[in-house]
Amino acid sequence: MDERDTQLRECAERLALTLAQSGMQRTTARVMTALLFSRQQTMTAADLCKELHISSGAVSGAVNQLIPTGMIERAPAPGSRRDHYRFREHAWATLMGNQNALLDSMWNAAAEGLKVAGRDSAVGRRLDEMQDFYGFMQREMAALIDKWREQYEAGER
């Protein structure tokens, strides 16, 4: 374990902290960044316990939150009975794509309100703007993420 590993660990912890501050579970964030900043290709649950000084139960919980979101995945590990985890390719794009669900519920909340209040009132105008904004964002964000994928794939070659 050379100097570099220690520095990468610090980077990982710092990022985990800011992610935690913007709503992600603390341990979930730490597991994610550990995988992101690891010099290994994959890490086992035991590796994560050791690195982060947390119990296997905590690792299990975090991992099972991260997998459904598409941030990490189980890696096939022939000849090993342990689960190996790795950070997923394009995970960030996936993460941002998931935000669409939120944009959607924002749009819906506005719609609900408009059904009750109509457009011709103070509330009506506020909600109308809100609905317009989130409708716009939903459409454009999806397009934007696709655009990035294309240009990144093109740049790879």
Added chain:
Amino acid sequence: MDERDTQLRECAERLALTLAQSGMQRTTARVMTALLFSRQQTMTAADLCKELHISSGAVSGAVNQLIPTGMIERAPAPGSRRDHYRFREHAWATLMGNQNALLDSMWNAAAEGLKVAGRDSAVGRRLDEMQDFYGFMQREMAALIDKWREQYEAGER
């Protein structure tokens, strides 16, 4: 207080709940949505206490979190010594714009890691993708928000 007000209150509470689940403070979210779904133009701190059944201290705290982010503002209220609050015009665009700070720290986290690990390694490639993605998003998001502002303002007339 007719039927509509009750229904709007419910909408407000539902939205507050989903906002709370995505990281916003519970009370802060409730104050925000109360102002958003209010049929009045503005609400005083006392109004908010009564509506949400919370103490004036809690209102004060929430309000002082919302104002710096640009979601709400104090409204001039001639002849009244109470503070009047209102939901701000284009607040949603502002909110999304604030996310840029997050995008920025993501980009930075990647940059930090790359300084340590270089680009030619497993970590290097992961961080490179991350940096590319957040760089892209930062540029495009700002543009997107401007675009919405323009088209919305155009539609108004």
Added chain:
DNA sequence: TCGAACGTTCAGAGATCTGTAAATGCTCTG
């Protein structure tokens, strides 16, 4: 079929967050 090696679940301890009530501070009014 047994047992070793893991992963998962769950009750409970501990830490953290959040709202209240009361004290404090500020600003107009009379």
Added chain:
DNA sequence: CAGAGCATTTACAGATCTCTGAACGTTCGA
């Protein structure tokens, strides 16, 4: 300039969240 009427601050209590440790379940190899 006194004091009424608010807003803000603070210590603390209560609620909530989160991790641990141990029990349990599962899989695989002998």
